[in-house]
Amino acid sequence: MNKKDILAGEHFLNGDVACAEGAIAAGCRLFAGYPITPQSEITETMAHRLPTIGGFFLQMEDELASIAAVLGGAWGGMKAMTATSGPGFSLMMENLGLGIMTETPCVIVDVQRGGPSTGLPTATSQADMMQARWGTHGDHEIIAYAPASPQEMFDQTIKAFNQSERYRQPVLVMADEVVGHMMERVVIDPDKIEIYPRRKPSVPYEEFLPYRGGADMVPEMACAGEGYRVHVTGLTHDERGYPDLSVESQDALMHRLIGKIRDNADQIIEVEEENIRGADVVLVTYGIAARTSLRAMELAEQKGIKVGMLRLITVWPFPLKEVRKIAGAVKGIVVPELNLGQIVREVERAAAGQCPVRLVGHAGGGLHRPEDILTAIEEVA
Amino acid sequence: MMKRVATKPEPKVVADVHHPLEHYFRNERLPHIWCPGCGLGTSMSCLAAAFDHLKLDVDDVSVVSGIGCSGRLAGYMRPDSYHTTHGRALPFATGLRVALEKTKPGHKVVVFSGDGDLFSIGGNHFIHAARRNIDLSVFCVNNFNYGMTGGQVGPTTPLGSKGTTAPYGMFEHPFNLPYLAASSGAPYVARWTTLHVHRLQQAMEEAIQKRGFTFVEIIAPCPTNFGRRNGLPTGLDEMRYYREEAVIENFADPKDAEIIPGKPFIVGTFVNEDKPDYVAIYEKFVADHFGVTVK
Ligand SMILES: Cc1ncc(C[n+]2csc(CCOP(=O)(O)OP(=O)(O)O)c2C)c(N)n1
Ligand code: SF4
Ligand SMILES: [Mg+2]
Numbered sequence: 001m002n003k004k005d006i007l008a009g010e011h012f013l014n015g016d017v018a019c020a021e022g023a024i025a026a027g028c029r030l031f032a033g034y035p036i037t038p039q040s041e042i043t044e045t046m047a048h049r050l051p052t053i054g055g056f057f058l059q060m061e062d063e064l065a066s067i068a069a070v071l072g073g074a075w076g077g078m079k080a081m082t083a084t085s086g087p088g089f090s091l092m093m094e095n096l097g098l099g100i101m102t103e104t105p106c107v108i109v110d111v112q113r114g115g116p117s118t119g120l121p122t123a124t125s126q127a128d129m130m131q132a133r134w135g136t137h138g139d140h141e142i143i144a145y146a147p148a149s150p151q152e153m154f155d156q157t158i159k160a161f162n163q164s165e166r167y168r169q170p171v172l173v174m175a176d177e178v179v180g181h182m183m184e185r186v187v188i189d190p191d192k193i194e195i196y197p198r199r200k201p202s203v204p205y206e207e208f209l210p211y212r213g214g215a216d217m218v219p220e221m222a223c224a225g226e227g228y229r230v231h232v233t234g235l236t237h238d239e240r241g242y243p244d245l246s247v248e249s250q251d252a253l254m255h256r257l258i259g260k261i262r263d264n265a266d267q268i269i270e271v272e273e274e275n276i277r278g279a280d281v282v283l284v285t286y287g288i289a290a291r292t293s294l295r296a297m298e299l300a301e302q303k304g305i306k307v308g309m310l311r312l313i314t315v316w317p318f319p320l321k322e323v324r325k326i327a328g329a330v331k332g333i334v335v336p337e338l339n340l341g342q343i344v345r346e347v348e349r350a351a352a353g354q355c356p357v358r359l360v361g362h363a364g365g366g367l368h369r370p371e372d373i374l375t376a377i378e379e380v381a
Numbered sequence: 382m383m384k385r386v387a388t389k390p391e392p393k394v395v396a397d398v399h400h401p402l403e404h405y406f407r408n409e410r411l412p413h414i415w416c417p418g419c420g421l422g423t424s425m426s427c428l429a430a431a432f433d434h435l436k437l438d439v440d441d442v443s444v445v446s447g448i449g450c451s452g453r454l455a456g457y458m459r460p461d462s463y464h465t466t467h468g469r470a471l472p473f474a475t476g477l478r479v480a481l482e483k484t485k486p487g488h489k490v491v492v493f494s495g496d497g498d499l500f501s502i503g504g505n506h507f508i509h510a511a512r513r514n515i516d517l518s519v520f521c522v523n524n525f526n527y528g529m530t531g532g533q534v535g536p537t538t539p540l541g542s543k544g545t546t547a548p549y550g551m552f553e554h555p556f557n558l559p560y561l562a563a564s565s566g567a568p569y570v571a572r573w574t575t576l577h578v579h580r581l582q583q584a585m586e587e588a589i590q591k592r593g594f595t596f597v598e599i600i601a602p603c604p605t606n607f608g609r610r611n612g613l614p615t616g617l618d619e620m621r622y623y624r625e626e627a628v629i630e631n632f633a634d635p636k637d638a639e640i641i642p643g644k645p646f647i648v649g650t651f652v653n654e655d656k657p658d659y660v661a662i663y664e665k666f667v668a669d670h671f672g673v674t675v676k
Contacts, residue, residue, distance in 0.1 A: 030480055032472075051666070054673040056479045060472060061509040068469040068506075069476030072445075075463060076480025098466050224443045224461045224477060225485040231407065231456055233464035242410060243456060243464075 005053040006190040013186045015179040016041035016083075018150040019109055020049065021186075022157030023081045025193050028107070029055035030080040032069035034062055034088060037121050038177040039111035042083040063088035067095040067108065074106045075232065077198075077223040079161060083109035085177075086119060089128055090135070097136035098234045099170035100257065103211070103219060105198070107160045109173040111180040112338075114364035124177035125364030126287055126338035132172050133316050139254055141261035143268055144172040144316040146286040150184045156313070162196035163268060167260055168218050174315060176338065178288045178367065201228060211253075212239040217260035261317060270313040271322055279308030280331045281377050284323060284347050286312040289336045289368060296336075296373035303374075305381045318346045327351035332380025336360040336373050356380050404439060405429040405459050413457055415450060418608075418616025420575040420601025424522055425454055427578055428493065431585035442489040442589075443481075445474040447498035450528040450603070451521075454493045468502030470494045471510045474517050482660050483675055489518065489589055496523040497535040500556055504536065511565035511594045516658045518588040519596045523558060524603035525611075532606030539642050543610040559651045560635040562596040569595035570635065570652040575602065576623040577648060584650065593658040600627075600640075600648070611642070 006025045013021070020042045023031070031046035033039075043059070050057040056073075060066040066082040073080035084092060089110045099106060112128045114120025128135075132144045143163050145156040153175060160171040201208050201220045210230045213219050222228030235243040236250045261268065274297075276282060281300070283293045290311045300307045310326060312319060323346075327333060332355050335344040344359040351357050358376045362368050400406075406429065415421045432442065444462040446455035447470035455462035465473045470492050478490045492499075499507050499521050510517065526544050527533040534544035534551050537558065541550045562570045569591050573581040581599060588595035602608055602619030613619045631649040640646045657665075660675075667673050 029483065030476065032476060051663070052671045052673065054483075054667060054671075054675045056483070056663070056675060058475065058479065060475075061505055064469060065472035065475075065506055065509070068465065068472035069479075071465075072463070072473035072476025072478075073480040074476075075461075076477045077484035078480040080476065080480070094466055095469060098469075222461075223484065224481060225440060225488045226461075227440045229439060229459055229461055231462050231464070233456060234466055235464065242407075 002053070003190045006188060006193070008188050008190050011186050011188065012183055013150050014041060014181055014183045015147065015150040015153040015175060016111065016181065017045050018153040018186045019083070019157045019173065019175065020045035021188065022154035023107065023161070024049060024053070025154070025188065025190070026079065026158040026161035027195055028079045028081045028161065030070070030073040030078045031055070031082065032058040032060050032066045032073065032080065033082050033084065034060055034066050036085045036088045038113055038180050039083045039085045039109065041180070042109060042111070063091035064095065067092040070106045071095060071099055071102070071104045074104045075224055081107040081109065083111065085111050085113045086115045086128060087117070089131065093135045096170055097138055097140070100136065100140045101234045102232045103168040103221070104170065105164040105168050106170050107157065107164055107173060108170055109157070109175060112174065112176040120365050122177065123365040124288065124338060124367070126176055126289060127342070127364055129174060129315060129339065129342045132174050139258065141258050142172065142316045143167065143169065143261065143314065144174050146174050146312055146315045147179055148287050148290050148311070149179065150182060151186050153179060154186050154188065158193060162194070165196045165198055166218070167264070168199065168221060169261070174287070176288050205229065209239040210241045211237060213256050213260060216264060217256050265317040268314060269317055269319045271319050272311040272313060274309040274311070275306070276308040276310065276326060278306060280306045281334060281381050282308045282310055282326050282330050283334050283336060283373070284310045284312070285336045286315050286343065289338055292368045292370055293336050293373055295370035296377065299370055299374045300377045303378070305377060307377055315343060318350070320350045323347055323350035324352065327354040330355055332356045332358060334358045334360060334373065334376045334380060336368050338362045338364050338367070402429040402433055405432055407457055407459050410457050414453060416605045418602060418604040419450070420524060420599070420603070420616070421450060421454065421522060423575040423578060424520070424599050424601055425457065427582040428491070428520065428585055430582045431589060434582070435586055435589060437489065437589070441487065442491060443477060445470050445477065445490060445492045447494040447503060448529070449495035449498050451493065451495035452498060468498055468506065470498065471503060471506040471517070471519070475510055475515050478515055478517055479660060482664070486676055491589065492517050492519045494521060495528070496521055496525070496537040497527045500558065501536045508561070508565040511562055511567040511596070514566060514568065514594045514656055514658045516592050516660060517594055518585070519594065520585065520599060521558065521596070522599045522601045524601050524607055526603060526607040528603045528606050532610060539640060542642060544607070555640070557635070557639045558598045559638040563635040563652050567596045568593045568652065568654045568656040571596070571650045572598040572600065572638065572648050574600040574623040574627055574648060576620050576627065587653070592661070593656055
């Protein structure tokens, strides 16, 4: 990959464009997508940029095709991404599962808008968070980022690519309309960008088992035409990749697929802590909701309430340990999110009754009023 | 824990006797799961014979399938093979083929799947892949029904034919696949039956060699689910039907390629023309305008 293809320097970008540039900086040279607001600028930026740097842009016939092409592209040896919003995210669910089952590295961006159904095509929400976690059928683990600024759209898209290669799994970037459309300064230094390369086979064809996990349970990946003659299937398979529909095989495969994320969760989970120590109340929040929460923190501090914040950078896997520790040390936890109660359930589970947990929900279409978050802080303080 | 007992007899292995095409198969996966008299084994042999005749190295081709009895072919063939989701073989193959232009130019991608997979749940992908002229060789086994799930009717089931979801006979009109492929823009369209093994093999070779979206419909028996309910209970009955009713005619108007039970139907090459494929158009544009290569 060529460093000169990266948009180096300081720029004033919207979150969607920053996301596309992050993908290019991460080495993504295949994008397949379908237009949908509020992510269209990602697709349009890719359409504009990829042909100029020898990448492939594919506008597919729908989102079912977009994600399928991304999975195919990954097996063709490329880094590939698709981006969508609510309705398109729903259409991608089956093949997200194929990506998990076949251990295919790729990135899926969901710039969330209000739902269900067509909902609020041009306005924000964070109501796909549980769909991200459980939208595809069957048991599985997932990795999902929640960017809160255009800079994070850039940075976290790169991280998503790296984690997808590291753990060989589709990784989600769960943005929202406001972060997608807000314009801010984005600083890009190509020398500081680290790339996790594809985990290529370390043994010859005769010894290679495409679905045997290494020490971290993640297998090496042989792509099409590399001479490893791999069979890739969404059926339950053995270490050779061959269908084996036995209870034993399902047990071994599910334990490895789930284990490779669960057992490495400490290395995947990323949070940002602010003023947690000595706080009476801690806000547990993510994405754009964390930014409106900052104003609520200021207002609470003016009233003499000590407030901290745990911002989830990765929402999945959920930072259970971190939240549990906080719950044991504070008077209450407040969870602002742009839905009527999704991540708050995880927070309650983690808090396990140690302190009150208060949701500050919002049905979507706009952002929280900091005063509403303040009221909740005052109630639990 | 209870161990499952294998119900399939172990294949008898004769030492030092080799099948001339065995390097194209995952022999450790054979015998296959297909029923006696099924057209899928014949179709798979034709594909391997086509590879062999073209001297195509196992490592220079990938096979992509959807889901169904036909979709199981990917699991038996030695090349890199991808058994994807129901209906999505074509968009998966599109991404794979495009990526291979960068990582391994010249690598072939074959899509092998069923009529339900490619034309019902995946129908939209078919017309768009053909329209884009993605360089894929697409082989569809048309057995007039959903074999895998137990003989339900599908988009190619002839009017009046029976299936488990049409116990009184099919009320809908079927697709005429060569007509659909041709009008979607495919530059190569052919149809053969599993009786016409040499011509089928030849058509597969032509399709693999030709750059662009090439399509071969393979009319094949599914005695277990379709034939049994429609007066053709064995594979042999179906072969007789092909021998009596299939009329070889090259470059016929695909509009005339309808299949009506008990009546003659056309087999042959319908379309064979040259047309730049998606990747070729894209590559030329980016080279001319941006001075870059996708390789
Ligand atoms: C999304 C989805 N819907 C339904 C199915 C169930 N299913 C499996 S195979 C199949 C039909 C396959 O028919 P066809 O493509 O004609 O293949 P054949 O078995 O006849 O070769 C269906 C409906 C599935 N696997 N996935
Ligand atoms: S059900 Fe039909 S298509 Fe499937 S293996 Fe049996 S005969 Fe072949
Ligand atoms: Mg069928």
